[in-house]
Amino acid sequence: MKEHTTSSADAPIICVVGARPNYMKVAPIMRAFAELRPALRTLLVHTGQHYDPLMKDRLFLDLELPEPDVNLAVGSGSHAVQTAEVMRRFEPVLEEHGAKAVLVAGDVNSTLACALVAAKRHVPVVHVEAGLRSYDRRMPEEINRVLTDQIADVLYTTERGARDNLLREGIAPERIEFVGNVMIDSLRANLVKATPPAQSLAAAGFDAGRIAGGHGLVTLHRPSNVDRPEILGPIIDALRRIGERLPLVIALHPRTRANLERFGMLDRIGAPGFLILPPQGYLEMLGLMAGARMVLTDSGGIQEETTALGVPCLTLRENTERPITIEQGTNTLVGIDPEAIVAAALAALDGGGKAGREPEYWDGRAARRIAAHLAAWLAARREGTSGI
Numbered sequence: 001m002k003e004h005t006t007s008s009a010d011a012p013i014i015c016v017v018g019a020r021p022n023y024m025k026v027a028p029i030m031r032a033f034a035e036l037r038p039a040l041r042t043l044l045v046h047t048g049q050h051y052d053p054l055m056k057d058r059l060f061l062d063l064e065l066p067e068p069d070v071n072l073a074v075g076s077g078s079h080a081v082q083t084a085e086v087m088r089r090f091e092p093v094l095e096e097h098g099a100k101a102v103l104v105a106g107d108v109n110s111t112l113a114c115a116l117v118a119a120k121r122h123v124p125v126v127h128v129e130a131g132l133r134s135y136d137r138r139m140p141e142e143i144n145r146v147l148t149d150q151i152a153d154v155l156y157t158t159e160r161g162a163r164d165n166l167l168r169e170g171i172a173p174e175r176i177e178f179v180g181n182v183m184i185d186s187l188r189a190n191l192v193k194a195t196p197p198a199q200s201l202a203a204a205g206f207d208a209g210r211i212a213g214g215h216g217l218v219t220l221h222r223p224s225n226v227d228r229p230e231i232l233g234p235i236i237d238a239l240r241r242i243g244e245r246l247p248l249v250i251a252l253h254p255r256t257r258a259n260l261e262r263f264g265m266l267d268r269i270g271a272p273g274f275l276i277l278p279p280q281g282y283l284e285m286l287g288l289m290a291g292a293r294m295v296l297t298d299s300g301g302i303q304e305e306t307t308a309l310g311v312p313c314l315t316l317r318e319n320t321e322r323p324i325t326i327e328q329g330t331n332t333l334v335g336i337d338p339e340a341i342v343a344a345a346l347a348a349l350d351g352g353g354k355a356g357r358e359p360e361y362w363d364g365r366a367a368r369r370i371a372a373h374l375a376a377w378l379a380a381r382r383e384g385t386s387g388i
């Protein structure tokens with residue numbers, strides 16, 4: 001095995017995407033790299049972790065991401081299989097193309113897998129959205145976050161508290177740079193193009209008049225919430241009770257749909273208060289979120305997007321790695337107790353929900369900060385003055 005990957009002066013920065021939440025983070029970064037003078041050359045690698053057209057192609061179009069230069073087509077599998085398969089297929093790509101750096105985002109299995117391959121080949125790893133911690137190691141994403149940050153050379157953070165988390169884990173302070181939230185760059189750039197909720201419902205065959213008096217939006221996909229019938233069943237029942245007050249639009253993740261089918265629970269989502277949609281495009285989701293009276297979710301990114309949009313968010317989890325959305329934003333942790341979920345939703349409906357303010361640097365310019373910083377970092381490294 002070769003120890004080093006050749007990294008000639010014109011080698012690209014390899015940008016990795018694998019799963020849905022990566023796309024909205026990497027799209028503005030690639031644009032900002034292209035706009036720099038001189039531009040930073042990139043190579044876009046899709047690992048194929050998400051592969052359904054609804055989980056990939058549609059979002060690429062919406063976000064104006066170029067077709068990936070390389071698709072590793074790993075598909076689904078256990079965590080070990082998926083992570084190992086990404087690593088196995090990514091290494092020859094890195095060897096063939098060389099790279100000045102490998103840029104990974106977020107906390108999905110593809111993030112860790114590609115970071116690990118790069119680090120072992122002595123290629124600098126750049127981690128976007130570093131330092132977020134739920135302190136819950138039962139979450140696969142938490143393992144991915146902690147390990148990726150340990151081997152990253154440049155760590156870009158979205159909120160100031162992330163730096164403290166990283167320092168506690170022994171990360172050298174000069175590696176950490178607070179740049180703000182690139183996902184919010186995508187949100188701000190695309191909000192004017194968001195699809196009106198009525199249009200998304202009509203496209204799925206629903207009478208859009210059903211949400212004329214307002215709607216709530218629901219997303220659920222986290223394994224801890226959807227992989228066991230004794231957890232998922234009561235959550236659905238709580239949602240049905242909320243649906244009696246406010247029609248709930250549910251954008252159903254493939255994992256959740258498959259589980260409902262397996263548990264014989266598909267009929268429970270036929271409740272009159274529910275409007276079940278397939279996974280939505282990015283512009284549809286923006287419209288559905290921006291127009292919602294409240295959002296109920298277990299997603300990480302949606303906690304941030306609702307804060308940026310000023311829409312109350314009830315998070316069906318016991319913890320969050322994004323505390324700023326609670327401290328400054330519109331997010332409330334409600335857990336998964338059905339009574340607590342219903343009580344919080346009705347209180348938000350009656351009281352108008354939590355108001356928040358825009359966190360620092362969630363201003364649509366985070367990707368430009370990354371581009372400027374990384375260009376300088378690479379130049380300093382070439383001259384041997386980066387100190388890393």
Ligand code: UD1
Pocket residue numbers: 019020021049050051052053055076077107108109110140141221223253254255258299300
């Ligand atoms: C992954 C991420 C999670 C992120 C989520 C967003 C990890 C550990 N998890 O979870 O952090 O919030 O993406 O969606 O990386 N499937 C399809 N079509 C697809 C992709 C998946 O049908 O295009 C089904 C498969 O049956 C698969 C299941 O969904 O087994 C789960 O997909 P997977 O990529 O393993 O994780 P997610 O639950 O999507």
